[in-house]
Amino acid sequence: MKYKAVIFDLDGTLIDSLEDLADSANEALAKHGFACHPAAAYKKFVGNGVKQLIKNAVPAGTGEEIVDSILDDYRIIYNNNYVNKTKPYGNIPEMLVKLRAAGIKMAVCSNKPHRPTNEIIEKVLGKDYFEVIFGEREGVPRKPDPAALLEAAEHMGITPAEAIYLGDSGGDMISARNAGMYAAGALWGFREKEELEECGSQVLFSDPLQLVEFIDRNNS
Known part of the structure; x- marks a missing residue:
């Protein structure tokens, strides 16, 4: 794929x-x-x-x-305090640059409220990398319901099977599977490897740049 x-x-x-x-x-x-x-x-x-x-x-x-x-x-x-200490994880900015250079479309789907989701991304990462940025919105069920992920895929003009969903929790893995997307687990995040595996992760990455390598191998 x-x-x-x-x-x-x-x-x-x-x-x-x-x-x-x-x-x-x-x-x-x-x-x-x-x-x-x-x-x-x-x-x-x-x-x-x-x-x-x-x-x-x-x-x-x-x-x-x-x-x-x-x-x-x-x-x-x-x-009033959401970027006091918040920062990108190591190699996240480099990963975004490499994915964009490879022509990979990118989006964010979070259960954080919609406005701070957008404002934090703009201040910490830059919004230009992402075609779609969704936080929690009224009338759209939260993950692990797949609604937001499927809406993002539609906005980007892709099928669910053409997308990887990268998250750090079991709920994220369930969200990806519910949406028919490839479930990738981030081991640098908040939850443990065992939770990701139990909830259906299909691949686990210990460094963001491994995602770039994974896509390069699969798309070559």
């Missing part, structure tokens, strides 16, 4: 945003009298949208109204 496009997850795949996510969530939690968590704990909390992030960070059984109040504060705090 020759691949014409790569669709990326964002947090834990293209960018290391863990400290900004953790700092913002901890500030919101502390404001409401809840315990804070070490940054590493947020590797398991993120990935299914911001409301689920807050639900994961508070004690089980916390009321919905309290969760929503913390979430409101988190959104304000994070929107």
Whole structure:
């Protein structure tokens, strides 16, 4: 199979945003009298949208109204602090340059809210690499539902089978399989190799440039 496009997850795949996510969530939690968590704990909390992030960070059984109040504060705090420490993972900028030079189309599909997804990419990576950038949008189900991935493929004028989806979580692997795309796991991200394999990864990369090499081999 020759691949014409790569669709990326964002947090834990293209960018290391863990400290900004953790700092913002901890500030919101502390404001409401809840315990804070070490940054590493947020590797398991993120990935299914911001409301689920807050639900994961508070004690089980916390009321919905309290969760929503913390979430409101988190959104304000994070929107003012999302590029304090966030940066691309090593070799991500080089990977994007090489994929563009090879004529590979690129897109981003994230469960992070749509506006910060676009703003972070513009400030940290540059939006010119990507034909499509989707964050969580009203009326579009979150991953692992394949709707956003399939919409991105349609925008790029490719079939799902012509796309690789690269992500760092089991949910990303399920998303790729649900969309009929090739499921590639990023081992430098937030989750463990075992989770990626259990959820159906078809290839695992320990360095972003391995993705370029993989496409070169398959397309030659």
